[in-house]
Amino acid sequence: MRLLIADDESVIRKGLLSLDWKSIGIEEVLSASNGAEAKRILLSQPVDIGIFDIRMPGMTGIELAQMHKKYSLDMAIVILSGFSEFEYAREAIRSGVYEYLLKPVSPREILQTIAEVKNRLEQERYQKQLVREHERSEGTFDTVTQVRNRFPRVSKVVMEMLTDMAQEFAEPITLNELSEKYYFTTSYVSKKIKQETGYSFVNILNAIRLMNAAKLLQEGERINIVCEKSGFRDQRYFSQVFKKAFGCSPSEYKKADQKLSDIRFPVILENAAGGQVGLSL
Known part of the structure; x- marks a missing residue:
């Protein structure tokens, strides 16, 4: 430099x-x-x-x-x-x-x-590069990029944790697994993520899973398959958090005319965390 x-x-x-x-x-x-x-x-x-x-x-x-x-x-x-x-x-x-x-x-x-x-x-330069690459991809769906773009100023270790969540969302990923992987206590990982992002581990993971669930619904997958592939193990819980984030049930969302560009991680995260900033359905 x-x-x-x-x-x-x-x-x-x-x-x-x-x-x-x-x-x-x-x-x-x-x-x-x-x-x-x-x-x-x-x-x-x-x-x-x-x-x-x-x-x-x-x-x-x-x-x-x-x-x-x-x-x-x-x-x-x-x-x-x-x-x-x-x-x-x-x-x-x-x-x-x-x-x-x-x-x-x-x-x-x-x-x-x-x-x-x-x-x-x-x-910041790295994040701008990711944005440019994402814009060049024109319509491709990239969970990792969306998550990284939402939190451009977190520390390296938190960014790695968020990337793990974005890549492994379909698996039963937990705070215990992250703490063991990065050699921290569970309470430290939870506090660190909340402190740097403003959101809890659960809120971020749910938002990641929900955005991928929305993509699968757009592709015509059955709701029970969507629930499983997006990482949710309880279909009732999935329906509850989905409605909170999108303002409608998974079945209602499936019938709506949606595009990949409508699936925006920052909005889903805010709604899933209780902000309810509104989605364009």
Whole structure:
């Protein structure tokens, strides 16, 4: 990854340049002594992460952040400032800044912050790639992609758990199985999923199963077969959760004229969890 440091204070700029960036996966570090110079660099070559002083000649760090949005630059910005006023922080947030650090800041904190920003940027790029691939597939039904797209910012381990659920939904997957696979306690797995996604393990698994049940119903499968193939072991329970998510019974849904594009995991999840945001039937 390529990092750009822009600060008009020579001592700070040199101090930042001297940090062990390769230890966190930053292969190349560029520098600019003012905002105008930083702008020229940004418009002439790709930059992954920028550390910008909030006040510089030519352009401020906030103006650089706004420029990054204007030109749709694929990068993350961290603002470094000696000004602790709330208005600066609020303006930085509005400009799409990832982090806002106040001087003085230790080398360790800077490296740790940039490492976290780097991981977040990589994850967001990966999710965008999945979306693009999904859009190119034009109408194909991909459970894993839909689930990943719904939760783009979860940690790597939670993403792996969600992927397991999306791939193995037809099996009797449980919290115990996930906890054994990832060497965590059952309570930790349950808490971790809820904390990072906002939904319980059961709600997410049910939503995954329901979206696949809807697909099978569209294909004309019998309800008892749909129940089994989508991972539900109790047909009465299946009918209850299906009606909660779709607003109609499986048999009523089967008779309706539906398309694969109508099966949207985020909406099914919200309804299955009790939000009832509404489905277009």
